[in-house]
Amino acid sequence: MINHNAHKICNLAAIFIGCFFMLSCENDVNAVKELGAKTTSIEEGIQIESYLSNEGKISAKLTAPLLLRYQGDSARKAEFPKSLHVDFFDDSLKLESKLDAKYGRYLENDRKVYLRDSVVVFNLKGDTLFCKELYWDQGTEQFFTDKEVTLVQTYPYKQKGKYANGFTSNQNLTNIVFFTVLPGSYAVLPDSVLSK
Numbered sequence: 001m002i003n004h005n006a007h008k009i010c011n012l013a014a015i016f017i018g019c020f021f022m023l024s025c026e027n028d029v030n031a032v033k034e035l036g037a038k039t040t041s042i043e044e045g046i047q048i049e050s051y052l053s054n055e056g057k058i059s060a061k062l063t064a065p066l067l068l069r070y071q072g073d074s075a076r077k078a079e080f081p082k083s084l085h086v087d088f089f090d091d092s093l094k095l096e097s098k099l100d101a102k103y104g105r106y107l108e109n110d111r112k113v114y115l116r117d118s119v120v121v122f123n124l125k126g127d128t129l130f131c132k133e134l135y136w137d138q139g140t141e142q143f144f145t146d147k148e149v150t151l152v153q154t155y156p157y158k159q160k161g162k163y164a165n166g167f168t169s170n171q172n173l174t175n176i177v178f179f180t181v182l183p184g185s186y187a188v189l190p191d192s193v194l195s196k
Contacts, residue, residue, distance in 0.1 A: 043069040048080075052138060059141060059171075061087045064104070080104040084115075088141075088171045096172040097123040101134070111138040123173045126154035136171070144168040146179065 045067035052060040064084040070077050086099040102117035113136040121143065122128040131149040136142070146166040151173075166179030 041071045043067075043071065045069070054138060054141065057091060058093060059089060059138070061089075076108040078106040078108065080106075086136075090172070095124065097121060099136075112136065113138065121173065127173050128152045129167075129169075129173060141171045142168055143171060148182075149178075151176065 048064045048067045050062045051058050052062060062084060064080040066082045068079040068081065081103060083102050084104045087095055088097045090096050099121045101115040101119045105114045115134045116132060119131050119134045120128060129149060129151050131145055131147055133147045134143055134145045148165050149167050150163050163182040164178035164180055165182065167176055169176040
């Protein structure tokens with residue numbers, strides 16, 4: 001009789017324990033989804049000074065008041081939400097051009113910098129490029145955009161007049177190719193072209 005009651009008690013206990021586990025395994029669907037979601041950590045830097053290199057040679061010096069570096073996703077990036085300034089150098093570390101923008105984002109995997117909001121690039125001769133949006137390719141050391149640009153030249157004399165939709169150029173603005181020149185634009189040709 002004792003064994004029979006003990007067997008009933010064991011069965012009853014097993015049923016209660018089974019119900020307990022069934023109830024305790026019930027999860028909120030959103031809580032489960034959050035467990036599988038990737039979290040992106042953000043590192044913050046203030047008063048940044050960074051040197052960029054290309055094939056072991058310093059090609060640029062970047063300064064910015066704020067850097068936000070995003071980790072944890074496949075497209076690692078650094079963001080400069082409060083402006084940035086870049087000095088570009090040639091192979092002998094001689095300054096050749098400067099850049100200012102109110103916003104920048106560096107895509108580390110692509111080695112490209114996206115710039116927007118009052119982007120200004122100028123070389124040591126004083127030729128100055130204005131645009132709303134611009135890319136800089138660190139590998140090729142080229143600027144490019146498909147947006148509207150304005151170029152103000154100082155050589156052979158100060159003038160304003162090249163407007164275009166899109167361009168590409170080396171980082172010292174000496175080899176500029178415009179995609180679509182807008183009406184009312186003009187260019188100044190060197191004397192050697194006029195003498196032919």
